Amino acid sequence: MSEYTPIFFIKSIMSDKILITFPDGNSKEFDKGISAFRIAESISPGLAEAALAAEVNGFVKDLESPINSDSVINFLKFDDEKGKEVYWHSTSHLMAHAIQEIYPEAKFGVGPAIENGFYYDIDINTGLTEESLKAIEDKMIELSKKNNSFIRQDLSKDSAVKFFENKGDNYKVEILSGINENSEQVSIYKEGDFTDLCRGPHLPSTGKIKFIKLLNISGSYWRGDENNKQLQRIYGISFPKKKMLDEFLQRLEEAKKRDHRKLGKELELFLITQAVGSGLPIWLPKGTILRETLENYLREEQRKRGYEPVITPHIGNINLYKTSGHYPYYKDSQFPPIKLEGDKEEYLLKPMNCPHHFQIYLSKPRSYRDLPIRYAEFGTVYRYEQSGELNGLTRVRSFSVDDSHMFVREDQLKDEVCKVIELIQVVFGQMGFKEFTTQLSFRDNNAEKYGGDIKLWERAQREIREAADLMKLTYHVAEGEAAFYGPKIDFMVKDALGRKWQLGTVQIDYIMPERFNLEYTGSDGQKHRPVVIHRAPFGSLERFIGVLIEHYAGEFPLWLAPVQVAVIPVSQNFAEYGKDVFNKLKDAGIRAEFDERNEKIGYKIRDWETKKVKYMVIVGEKEQSAGNISVRKHKLGDMGSLSLSEFIDNIHDEIKNKI
Numbered sequence: 117m118s119e120y121t122p123i124f125f126i127k128s129i130m131s132d133k134i135l136i137t138f139p140d141g142n143s144k145e146f147d148k149g150i151s152a153f154r155i156a157e158s159i160s161p162g163l164a165e166a167a168l169a170a171e172v173n174g175f176v177k178d179l180e181s182p183i184n185s186d187s188v189i190n191f192l193k194f195d196d197e198k199g200k201e202v203y204w205h206s207t208s209h210l211m212a213h214a215i216q217e218i219y220p221e222a223k224f225g226v227g228p229a230i231e232n233g234f235y236y237d238i239d240i241n242t243g244l245t246e247e248s249l250k251a252i253e254d255k256m257i258e259l260s261k262k263n264n265s266f267i268r269q270d271l272s273k274d275s276a277v278k279f280f281e282n283k284g285d286n287y288k289v290e291i292l293s294g295i296n297e298n299s300e301q302v303s304i305y306k307e308g309d310f311t312d313l314c315r316g317p318h319l320p321s322t323g324k325i326k327f328i329k330l331l332n333i334s335g336s337y338w339r340g341d342e343n344n345k346q347l348q349r350i351y352g353i354s355f356p357k358k359k360m361l362d363e364f365l366q367r368l369e370e371a372k373k374r375d376h377r378k379l380g381k382e383l384e385l386f387l388i389t390q391a392v393g394s395g396l397p398i399w400l401p402k403g404t405i406l407r408e409t410l411e412n413y414l415r416e417e418q419r420k421r422g423y424e425p426v427i428t429p430h431i432g433n434i435n436l437y438k439t440s441g442h443y444p445y446y447k448d449s450q451f452p453p454i455k456l457e458g459d460k461e462e463y464l465l466k467p468m469n470c471p472h473h474f475q476i477y478l479s480k481p482r483s484y485r486d487l488p489i490r491y492a493e494f495g496t497v498y499r500y501e502q503s504g505e506l507n508g509l510t511r512v513r514s515f516s517v518d519d520s521h522m523f524v525r526e527d528q529l530k531d532e533v534c535k536v537i538e539l540i541q542v543v544f545g546q547m548g549f550k551e552f553t554t555q556l557s558f559r560d561n562n563a564e565k566y567g568g569d570i571k572l573w574e575r576a577q578r579e580i581r582e583a584a585d586l587m588k589l590t591y592h593v594a595e596g597e598a599a600f601y602g603p604k605i606d607f608m609v610k611d612a613l614g615r616k617w618q619l620g621t622v623q624i625d626y627i628m629p630e631r632f633n634l635e636y637t638g639s640d641g642q643k644h645r646p647v648v649i650h651r652a653p654f655g656s657l658e659r660f661i662g663v664l665i666e667h668y669a670g671e672f673p674l675w676l677a678p679v680q681v682a683v684i685p686v687s688q689n690f691a692e693y694g695k696d697v698f699n700k701l702k703d704a705g706i707r708a709e710f711d712e713r714n715e716k717i718g719y720k721i722r723d724w725e726t727k728k729v730k731y732m733v734i735v736g737e738k739e740q741s742a743g744n745i746s747v748r749k750h751k752l753g754d755m756g757s758l759s760l761s762e763f764i765d766n767i768h769d770e771i772k773n774k775i
């Protein structure tokens with residue numbers, strides 16, 4: 117210890133100063149008890165204006181809360197996820213305030229920030245309409261202009277209960293009664309005439325909330341329990357700049373236009389009907405073409421990489437799933453077992469394909485020379501999702517996984533993971549997902565959460581990271597996110613609207629080989645365990661196609677398009693010539709449709725435009741006598757005339773090059 121240590125020690129205890137460290141590593145001394153806002157102000161007026169809250173030693177705090185010890189501080193602005201959260205949550209208070217002004221009888225449930233905006237659950241005597249939302253919005257703007265400060269008050273739980281009892285806010289009283297007995301102190305926040313029970317943090321004042329849009333209303337049972345009263349949930353969003361709100365609303369419009377449930381119907385891709393059951397999609401002929409084209413594409417890519425296709429049944433003996441641990445562990449998300457009279461066995465609609473593929477591996481002895489073995493199947497699995505969770509193709513009860521199980525030796529793991537990453541990169545690139553990020557989900561120190569040997573895990577995690585580096589992935593490591601059976605890599609793609617979707621996955625598994633006693637004979641003549649890799653570039657085909665429909669807005673590239681060309685005669689007089697052209701296109705393997713309808717040509721062209729068909733072939737007097745065709749391209753219009761054989765060559769090129 118240096119001779120100065122005692123002096124420094126005394127100074128830091130006695131001192132009225134604290135040391136504040138900034139994200140860039142610089143630090144500066146301030147008076148003890150200073151607020152984050154004053155610190156921001158001392159740096160620059162611009163920062164004080166833009167800061168919405170402060171992250172102090174990792175905790176998000178009000179800008180006004182005093183800082184009493186040495187701290188690391190990061191100012192949160194609207195650009196930061198956590199800054200947005202504070203902004204939107206504070207707007208939910210402002211909305212509740214406006215509602216209290218308009219509907220004095222209002223009682224309030226909860227009002228959190230969500231991914232895009234916020235909501236508040238409210239109990240009022242009036243059914244809300246579009247007009248009432250507008251009135252609330254106007255009131256919010258009026259209140260935001262008053263620029264009331266959000267003032268925090270800490271008080272005892274008992275005083276808080278009394279306060280909300282007096283106010284008649286029985287939902288808040290109920291929330292308070294559920295708060296842990298040990299936490300005697302709670303906090304309330306007051307902004308103008310409105311006070312809410314809340315942990316915070318909030319914006320310094322309401323004036324920061326500039327542009328507001330209330331988006332919709334839905335019903336919501338108090339605490340999600342349908343035995344409770346149904347409250348009205350109002351969703352909204354807010355921004356500090358008008359341009360941001362305009363852009364958001366524009367994206368929302370665009371997303372509505374691209375909604376795969378809407379386009380799926382218009383383009384006749386799939387059907388979900390109560391007659392069959394919720395969450396059980398049916399592929400219509402056009403959707404089946406799309407799906408099979410994707411499957412064939414992946415089949416071919418897999419064939420080139422040494423995968424072997426297999427097919428397994430849709431149900432399996434329940435014992436398979438008892439061995440794997442899927443039953444009863446995931447019992448709540450499965451359809452109940454099937455038991456037939458006179459049959460001793462019970463069956464399960466398969467929730468996973470893995471155990472079936474393990475049986476194939478087990479069907480004969482394996483040597484180290486046989487590995488890696490890669491079985492691939494578009495295997496349909498069944499999950500019993502809650503009906504409230506179902507959504508178009510993205511949340512369903514029956515879906516097909518582009519599944520593969522690979523059985524590899526320890527020394528092959530890294531190389532095999534690299535190959536899988538390469539395949540996923542090729543597939544995403546082909547689908548036009550230019551941007552994607554990757555999460556490496558690793559274990560944490562909680563040993564009880566994971567099975568298998570720690571040394572194997574460490575090696576696998578090191579090799580996954582090396583593989584990710586070798587393949588130049590943009591990734592982050594999420595500790596504690598691994599599955600209990602091994603580490604995994606999850607792929608998030610950004611679609612054309614910039615929305616993120618979790619699609620492909622690669623999972624390393626040390627547990628299933630144990631449970632199913634998978635073995636191979638090593639070069640040493642001894643028995644060894646292979647490692648299993650579960651992987652699926654698309655993930656679920658249903659979900660993938662749902663995302664793809666929205667990504668392309670239904671305007672698929674030609675190789676995927678269910679209808680590639682529509683042949684339209686100008687009138688009935690040219691139907692025969694048109695039919696001849698249509699047949700030649702079909703013979704050339706092009707997916708063409710012939711429009712024989714007795715409608716005006718203008719009407720037919722508009723109709724095929726809305727069906728988003730890329731090419732229309734128009735034939736009339738001029739084309740018939742010249743023996744050629746005229747071509748129109750979706751959104752671009754007339755492309756002039758050319759010979760049919762030239763057109764067929766162009767189409768073939770476009771399909772072959774998948775553009």
Ligand SMILES: [Zn+2]
Pocket residue numbers: 205206209305312313314315316317318
């Ligand atoms: Zn709050």
Ligand SMILES: [Zn+2]
Pocket residue numbers: 468469470521650651
């Ligand atoms: Zn699997």
